[in-house]
Amino acid sequence: QQQVKQSPQSLIVQKGGISIINCAYENTAFDYFPWYQQFPGKGPALLIAIRPDVSEKKEGRFTISFNKSAKQFSLHIMDSQPGDSATYFCAASSRSNDYKLSFGAGTTVTVRA
Amino acid sequence: NAGVTQTPKFQVLKTGQSMTLQCAQDMNHNSMYWYRQDPGMGLRLIYYSASEGTTDKGEVPNGYNVSRLNKREFSLRLESAAPSQTSVYFCASSRSVREKLFFGSGTQLSVL
Numbered sequence: 001q002q003q004v005k006q007s008p009q010s011l012i013v014q015k016g017g018i019s020i021i022n023c024a025y026e027n028t029a030f031d032y033f034p035w036y037q038q039f040p041g042k043g044p045a046l047l048i049a050i051r052p053d054v055s056e057k058k059e060g061r062f063t064i065s066f067n068k069s070a071k072q073f074s075l076h077i078m079d080s081q082p083g084d085s086a087t088y089f090c091a092a093s094s095r096s097n098d099y100k101l102s103f104g105a106g107t108t109v110t111v112r113a
Numbered sequence: 114n115a116g117v118t119q120t121p122k123f124q125v126l127k128t129g130q131s132m133t134l135q136c137a138q139d140m141n142h143n144s145m146y147w148y149r150q151d152p153g154m155g156l157r158l159i160y161y162s163a164s165e166g167t168t169d170k171g172e173v174p175n176g177y178n179v180s181r182l183n184k185r186e187f188s189l190r191l192e193s194a195a196p197s198q199t200s201v202y203f204c205a206s207s208r209s210v211r212e213k214l215f216f217g218s219g220t221q222l223s224v225l
Contacts, residue, residue: 002155009153034213043117043203043216044156089155098163099210100171103155 003027004092006104014112019077021107023090026071030092034101035064035075038087047088048075080111115139117217119204125223126194134189134220136204144207145187146171146214147179149200156203162187163210194224 006023013019023033034049050057050064050073057064061084063076077084090104120135138145146161148171158171160179168179176198178190187206191198201221205214 004155006155036214041218043205043218044214045216046213049213098169100158100161101156101214102172103157105153105155 002105003102004090004104006090006107008107009105010108010110012110012112013080015080015082017080017111019075019080019084019109019111021075021088021090021109022072023074023092023104024070024072025092025102027092027094027102028071029094029096030102031095032093032099033064033066033073034091035062036089036091036103038089038106040086044089077109080109082111082113085109085111117204117206117215119202119217119220121220122218123221125225126191127225128195130194131190131192132194133191134202134204134222135186136188136217137186138204138206138215139185140206140208140215141184142206142208142215143184144210145181146205146207147177147187147189148203148205149173150203150219151200159189159202161210196224198222199224 035047036044037047038044061078066073087108091101093099093101117138147159148156162168162181165184204217
């Protein structure tokens with residue numbers, strides 16, 4: 001079974017709106033939480049990542065919020081643009097598992113102009 | 114500026130046929146990976162090579178074999194293809210197992 005549960009499966013947002021994608025995990029050994037962005041016909045690419053010693057990380061319009069006690073983390077895309085339309089994957093890894101990434105199922109984001 | 118190059122981009126096989134997916138990276142990375150991507154399943158690790166000369170099983174290794182030919186190249190072989198292996202396959206590399214992955218553009222494989 002997937003070690004990282006991601007929701008929603010898809011979402012549609014208007015240009016300028018906020019997209020929110022949530023992920024939850026059970027393995028408390030996870031200590032690295034990246035988000036990958038994938039455009040159609042392309043491979044995923046690292047978007048932003050966080051470690052559990054901080055509760056939030058922001059890069060431009062993309063923010064990761066991390067709640068260690070709830071074992072949840074989320075990606076917020078502020079001021080969503082049509083160019084943000086892509087599939088987003090959350091992931092997690094730990095030293096105890098040789099840093100192998102466990103990916104969520106993915107969320108397809110569509111930004112309407 | 115190629116990054117991670119996968120060949121072929123598309124392939125159709127009949128059940129029982131064999132084939133090898135090729136992957137090469139030009140970033141002098143130590144670690145290389147093979148993932149498969151299926152709808153609703155995300156990316157699942159098939160095999161990885163933490164460094165030249167080593168290979169290890171990932172989450173879904175059954176039906177696959179790999180070869181780390183040298184530091185640049187990491188191939189994935191399907192010995193007897195099955196319809197359940199219909200998927201999009203991605204090769205990735207990283208400087209080390211602790212660092213970010215760089216993905217190729219994928220191979221779309223259909224097994225009939």
